[in-house]
Amino acid sequence: MVVVVKKGTNEQQLSHLVDWLRSMNIDVQTSEGQYETVLGLIGDTSRIDMDLISGLDIVDSVTRITEPYKSANRKFHPDDTVIDVCGHKIGDGNLAYIAGPCSVESPAQITSIAKEVKEAGAAFLRGGAFKPRTSPYAFQGMGAEGLRLLETAKKETGMPIVTEIMDLRHLDLFENVDVIQVGARNMQNFELLKELGKTDKPILLKRGLSATMEELLMSAEYIMAGGNSKVMLCERGIRTFEPYTRNTMDISAIALLKEKTHLPIIADPSHAAGISRLVRPLALAAVAAGADGLMIEVHNDPKHALCDGPQALTPPQFAQVVREAEAIKQVMRGNI
Numbered sequence: 001m002v003v004v005v006k007k008g009t010n011e012q013q014l015s016h017l018v019d020w021l022r023s024m025n026i027d028v029q030t031s032e033g034q035y036e037t038v039l040g041l042i043g044d045t046s047r048i049d050m051d052l053i054s055g056l057d058i059v060d061s062v063t064r065i066t067e068p069y070k071s072a073n074r075k076f077h078p079d080d081t082v083i084d085v086c087g088h089k090i091g092d093g094n095l096a097y098i099a100g101p102c103s104v105e106s107p108a109q110i111t112s113i114a115k116e117v118k119e120a121g122a123a124f125l126r127g128g129a130f131k132p133r134t135s136p137y138a139f140q141g142m143g144a145e146g147l148r149l150l151e152t153a154k155k156e157t158g159m160p161i162v163t164e165i166m167d168l169r170h171l172d173l174f175e176n177v178d179v180i181q182v183g184a185r186n187m188q189n190f191e192l193l194k195e196l197g198k199t200d201k202p203i204l205l206k207r208g209l210s211a212t213m214e215e216l217l218m219s220a221e222y223i224m225a226g227g228n229s230k231v232m233l234c235e236r237g238i239r240t241f242e243p244y245t246r247n248t249m250d251i252s253a254i255a256l257l258k259e260k261t262h263l264p265i266i267a268d269p270s271h272a273a274g275i276s277r278l279v280r281p282l283a284l285a286a287v288a289a290g291a292d293g294l295m296i297e298v299h300n301d302p303k304h305a306l307c308d309g310p311q312a313l314t315p316p317q318f319a320q321v322v323r324e325a326e327a328i329k330q331v332m333r334g335n336i
């Protein structure tokens with residue numbers, strides 16, 4: 001971090017600032033120029049409040065050189081993180097397919113979709129039991145009963161389950177859930193993130209509707225700072241000025257996050273597009289950009305789905321995406 005001190009600052013004010021920084025275990029190197037004094041801060045500056053320093057009367061500007069996230073940063077952990085979920089590896093160079101309906105609707109619905117997506121190549125079953133709906137009058141999910149149905153589907157198919165937690169008070173109910181999803185709307189629910197940091201469950205952290213990549217990484221940092229390093233990030237589209245799609249899939253985020261972090265990156269083209277026919281091209285683009293996996297909403301009867309039917313693929317459509325994604329993966333590896 002570099003702090004530029006204003007011209008005219010006296011010795012006493014300057015040493016006050018330097019002593020304060022040193023008291024936080026930061027080494028400070030001072031260079032006095034003709035017009036201003038520049039302080040180079042060396043050490044772990046992730047705990048330093050940049051806004052607090054730039055608000056001081058004697059400070060002209062503050063520039064961060066190192067990113068504020070440490071645990072998630074590839075600079076300090078060059079190798080890819082590989083997360084093992086019931087023997088299925090995420091981030092090991094193969095594509096992880098997470099598929100299933102937006103929400104669990106009935107025993108027959110979740111079990112039959114589970115079987116079909118497994119047949120099509122999915123390793124993980126998704127399905128929401130607690131649903132974050134914009135309208136309080138819309139279907140809110142089956143709650144604890146939905147989690148029980150997911151567990152039954154897991155018993156029948158052997159597929160690990162991925163489902164969203166919305167409230168800290170529900171954490172005990174998630175004991176048999178294999179991957180806990182934190183939805184876009186909860187990406188900055190810091191108390192929830194801190195609690196998940198104390199668990200050893202793999203966490204799928206979705207990018208907030210208008211979150212920057214750094215904010216997403218800082219949210220991952222919250223979980224990791226608590227001791228849980230099994231975090232995967234999910235690009236699910238961000239809100240832009242474009243109304244033709246539900247969100248705008250940020251493909252550049254996938255490629256860039258792969259540079260910035262060692263955590264696996266999962267792409268969710270379903271919530272990005274909001275339109276089923278766009279899911280395939282977005283999924284393939286995400287794989288080309290380097291995604292470690294795809295999370296795709298699949299329903300056996302999209303027209304009658306209780307949630308997000310317009311963006312759901314049918315099982316055969318999902319099977320086609322898997323085949324094509326595998327081919328793109330081979331191209332990206334240079335095998336074709």
Ligand code: PEP
Binds near residue numbers: 182
């Ligand atoms: C979901 O995955 O069903 C979901 C609600 O996603 P998001 O949080 O990305 O909107």
Ligand code: MN
Binds near residue numbers: 102103271297308
């Ligand atoms: Mn959905």
